Structures are given as C-alpha cells and as structure tokens.
Amino acid sequence: MPRPKKSTASAATTPTSPEQVLTALQLLNESQELSILKLSEPISTTPTDPYRTQSRTSDASNSSLDAPTPASLEADLVHYRELFAKLRFSYVEQVTKEKFIRAIVGDPPLIVSPQENVELEAQNAEAKAELKALKTNVVDMVKDLERRGAQLAKRYEGVKLETAKLEELPEKIRGLEEKVAALRSENEGRLNADNPDMNLPLARTAELVNEKKRTMADLDRQLEQLQNQVPRKKKELDRLQTELAPLETKRATSTTAAKEAKRRKEAALGGVEDDLEERGRWYRAAEAGLKQMLEI
Helix, strand or coil, X not given: CCCCCCCXXXXXXXXXXXXXXXXXXXXXXXXXXXCHHHHHCCCCCCCCCHHHHHHHHHCHHHHHHHCCCHHHHHHHHHHHHHHHHHHHHHHHHHHHHHHHHHHHHCCCCCCCCHHHHHHHHHXXXXXXXXXXXXXXXXXXXXXXXXXXXXXXXXXXXXXXXXXXXXHHHHXXXXXXXXXXXHHHHHHCCCCCCCCHHHHCCHHHHHHHHHHHHHHHHHHHHHHHHHHHHHHHHHHHHHHHXXXXXXXXXXXXHHHHHHHHHHHHHHHXXXXXXXXXXXXXXHHHHHHHHHHHHHCC
C-alpha cells in the first residue's frame, strides 16, 4: 500500500525573508493582544457574556480597572484580602454565637463531654494541618506563577526589542545591497596591473595571507634567535679587542724599529750590512706573521 504524501503547506507558508517574518510577527501581535485588564479577568469570562461584562463595568469596586496598572492591581488584591479576612472572622464569630445560644436554649440542652472536646480538637488539628498544607501549596503555586510571569515578561520585552530591530533590518539590507551594486559597477572591468595579487579570488587571497603570516612568524622567530645571540657576540667581541690591543702595540713597535733600521742602513758607508739589517728582516717576518694571524 503506498504511503500518503506529506503536506507541504506548512513549508510553503514558512516565512523566509525579513519582510515576511516581520509581517507574521505583526499579525501575531494583532491577534494576541496582551493587557493587564484581560489577564486579570477570570478564565471562564468571555467577551460574548453580556451579564458578566455588565456586572464588571457597573461594579464600583472595579473603578481602578479603568486604567489598570500592576501597582493598582496589587493594591486591590491586598484590599480584598483584608476584606475577606474580616468577613471570615465575622462569619466564624456569628456561627459560634449561634451554636452557643442554641446549645443553651435547646430542650434538652446540649451537653458536650470532655471526650467529645478531645475528639473535636483532634479533628480540628487534622483540618488545620490539611489547611496549612493547602496554603503552602498555594503559596508555592503563586511563587511559581510569579516566576513564570517574570520570565514571560522578560521574553516578551526581548521579542519586542528584536521586532524593533527586525523592522530596521530590511532598510539596512537594501542600503548595503545598493552599496555593493555601486562598488561592483565602479570596479567592473578594472584590473590592477601593478599588483596582480589584488585581483585574486577570495580563496586564493586567504591562502596568500596565511602564507605571508607563516613567513612573518618564521622571520620573527629568526629575529628572536639573533637577538638572543647578541649578548654572547658582544662578549666575544670585547675579548677579541682585548687580545688585539697588545698585538697592535707590538706591531707599531716593530714597524718603527724596521723604519729605523732601514734609515740606518741607507746612511751606512759603503753599503756594509750590519746586524740591524738582520734584525729588520726578523721584524718584517714577525710583522707578516702577525698580519696573517690577525687577518689585517
């Protein structure tokens, strides 16, 4: 048996654009208007019930509902609680008096034994315990309703704020689309011949950016390594300069002695060599050795 096809009406009516979403929210707000007056009415009350509507509007105690506010509703609630507490006390007082009078004037008079009092007190204690449990349950329910009401109010305010933002969104989208169209029309057919990288697509541009970032990270790492080597190189340079100072002094002394020997040789009679020439050769050899060692 072939399966029936699922209906696509819900998918067709699902809003897909900001305008459709905004229209749907506006229709929803119009169809479900929230107000303190409506929330304060009993659940069984309907707008088509003329008797309840008439009795509500004609009641003088409901004059504060002409312009209801949370503060006025809370004040009315406190007032009615006090009235009902007084009414309950008056009712209990009247019933007690009536029972007492009937017990006295009755024929025969009603006589209550101590055992009956004990039983009644036990029943009264049980009834009070049940009443206390019910009151506790009611208090918990009221707290839960207040918490849920606060959450719903907060969510409702958030929805109103988001709706206001959504109302501004289509105009912003149209403005951005116009800017994009203008930029495309300005750059249409224009190529950057000086820098071909500016004409790359987005994916290739992202790859190029990542490659440049990796290169910069490598250079930063090398620079950090070189900076760490600077103190050691400075110490080595100071040591070499300290070792070079006496060698420079010795070289200068040797050069001076060689010049003096050459002068004395030229001034000698008959060109006879003396021991100074031999010493000069030795100094020259020492000078050449020092230059080779110091790479001068």
